[in-house]
Amino acid sequence: MSQKVTLKQLAQILNVTPATISKALRDSNDISIETRKKVKALAAKMGYRPNIMARSLVSKRTFMLGVIVPNLQISFFSECARGIYERVRRYGYEAIIMVNDENAENERKNLEFLSSLAVDGILIDAVPGNANHRILKDTQKMGIPFVSYDRSLDTLGFHSVTIDDEHAAVIVIEKLVADGKKRILYLGPTSGISVLKNRYSGYQKGLEENGLGFDPDLVIPCEIDQKNAYNSIKEFIKKDIPFDAVMCVGGMIAYGAGKAILDAGYNIPNDIAITEFGDNDIVARLGVPFLTVYQYPYKIGSMAVDMMVDLIDNPVKHKKPVHKIIKSKLIYHDIGIKRKL
Amino acid sequence: MSQKVTLKQLAQILNVTPATISKALRDSNDISIETRKKVKALAAKMGYRPNIMARSLVSKRTFMLGVIVPNLQISFFSECARGIYERVRRYGYEAIIMVNDENAENERKNLEFLSSLAVDGILIDAVPGNANHRILKDTQKMGIPFVSYDRSLDTLGFHSVTIDDEHAAVIVIEKLVADGKKRILYLGPTSGISVLKNRYSGYQKGLEENGLGFDPDLVIPCEIDQKNAYNSIKEFIKKDIPFDAVMCVGGMIAYGAGKAILDAGYNIPNDIAITEFGDNDIVARLGVPFLTVYQYPYKIGSMAVDMMVDLIDNPVKHKKPVHKIIKSKLIYHDIGIKRKL
C-alpha cells in the first residue's frame, strides 16, 4: 500500500466500473450482496478512504459545519466549541473550528476560507463592530446558513443562541451592592454587538434599581484584550477616582484588569471586587475570589448546532430568525480562602 | 447575488472561457493586463470564492493541515493549538483542528476524516496506547506526512517536538523534596507513549537521586480523565497509606486529584502538595498553590508547524525522523497567598 487508493483502482482490481464500487460501498441494492461484500473487503484491505472533495463536488453537501470562535484560551469559548463539535458528530457532521482572536481581519479570512470550503453552515461568535457585516450578508446570500451563538447578530437576521445578558448584569450589580460596593466600574466595549449593549444596559439598570446613580466617569471603554484591559485599569487608577468594584464583560478583560489591580497593591475583593461573564478558568489564575456569571457554554454550543441542523434540513420553514435565550447563573468563587490550615 | 458564483459564470458574463478566468485571477501573464483587471473586478463584485475542493482535486494540494489535539479545556493544549494555527497562516496553510478527547475511537475518526479531506499533513498529540498505530502507519504510507508534538510517537518514526520530560520530572521531585516531602505519589498512565514513560522514569530517577526509595505502592495508574483521577485518589486515601505529595502527569488529572484531596479535608500544599505538567489554567481553579512545569506550548506548536512545512517542501531530505526537544521550566503558583490585607 502506498499513495492514495481511489475508486478507480478498486474497480480495476475487481474488474468492474467505479460506479459499481461507489454503489456497493453505499449499500445500494443495485449491487448484489456478494459483490458488495467483495468490494467492502477489498476497500478495507486497501485502506480506501473516500475523497471528500470529489464527493462534495457532485453531491453539493460537505457535511462540514464551520465554527468561528473568538479564541481557545478562554474556557467559556472552548466549552462552547466542545458543545458544538460533540453535538455535530451526532448528526453526522464534522466541525471545522476557526479562531478569530477578536480580530475582524482574521474573521474575514475565516469566513472566506469556510465559504471556499463550501461548509454546509456556519456557527459564529462574531467580533464586535460591523466590519464584516457585508461579507457575512454576502456569504449568507450565497446559500450558507448562519447561526450566531453567545453574541447575536440580530441586525443580520441570523438565528441565535445567547444568554440573558441584561438580567445577568443586573443581578451581578445586585450582589456587588449587597456586598457593600458603591462605585462600580464598567470595563469593556459598550456597543457593536448585542451582548455588549445588553450587558451595558444591564449595568445601568442595575445601578438605578439599587439606588446608585449612573456615572459615565466609571465607564471605561476597552477592547477585548488582556493587555488593553491591564493598561486601561492602570491608567484609571492613576486618576485617583475612587472605585470598589469592576464589572468586566469577559474573562480576558477580567484577567488583565485583575492583574493591574493586584500590581497596584490593592486587595481583591476587599478593596476592589472583580466580576466577569463566562466563569473562565483564566480568571482563577489571579488567585483571588471573583464573581462570575455561568452561562452554560456547552448547552449554548449544542443548541446552536440543533438550530443549524434544523435550518439545513428545513430551509423554507424558517422565515424569521429564531432567538433562543439561555438562563445564566451567578457564581462566587472563593479562591484563596483556604479550606483548612 | 445569490447561490455560489463559479468560474463558469464569470466566464459567461465576460464572454471568455473558464480557463481565462482562472489564469487571470492567478495573474498568469498568459492573460492581458486589462483582461485581468476586468476579471478581478467582476470577481470582487460578484463575491466569487474559489471552490477549494475543485481546486485541490486537480492540484493535489489542499493547503490544509490537520491538527489533532487531546482537548481544548486544558490550556496547555489550546496554547499549542494557537501556536499551530497562527504559524500555519504564515505559510499560507489553514489548520483543521480536531479533538480526540483522550479517546482512541475519536482519534481514529479524526484521522479518517483528515485523510478523507486529503490534508497536506497532520500534526498530532496522540492518545496513549497503540490502538491507532495501524491507521497512523497506513495514513502515513498513503502519503500524508506526520509530526507529533507534546507526545512523541517514536516507534512510528514520526518527527516530533517534545519537552525534556524525564529531566522535568526529576526537578519536580527535587523541589518537592526540598520542601520536605517524602512520600510522593505518581498519578497517571505509566506507559503507552513516550511522555508518560519519560515522566515516570524521571519520577523514579528523581526519587533515587534524592535518597528516597522507589515504592510501587505509591504509583497509581489512572486514565487521563478528571473523574478517574478523583476516584483514584479518593480510593487511595481510604487505604490509609500516608503520602504528602502527588505528582500528576497532566492538568486534567491534577484537577481531579486536587478536588479529591480538598474534599477529604486536607490542606494543599501543607498536608499534601500537588504538581502537574503544562501550567494549566484549570488547576488554578482549585484555588490552592501548586507546582507545575511550564512547557512553552506556543513554541511547541509553532515548531511543529515549521517541521511539517519543511517535511512537505523537502520530502526526500528527511530519511530519519527528527526529534526536537524544548527545555521546560519549573513554576510555583502561590495561588491563595493574598498579596495584601
Added chain:
DNA sequence: GGTTTTATCGCAAACGTTTAAGTTTGTTTG
C-alpha cells in the same frame, strides 16, 4: 412462449477547477 419484471451492472455526464498543448492573430526579424 412471448411478455413483463427483476437483478445486476455499465455508461456517461456532471461537479468546479487547473494546466499542458493547441490556435489564432499580430508583430518582429534577418
Added chain:
DNA sequence: CAAACAAACTTAAACGTTTGCGATAAAACC
C-alpha cells in the same frame, strides 16, 4: 517578405466521486 516569434486566448483532459438512465440476462408471469 517569408519565417520565426510573441501575445492572448481556447480546447480539452484530468482530478475522484455520484447518479440517473440504459443494457443485458435471467426469472417470473399469464
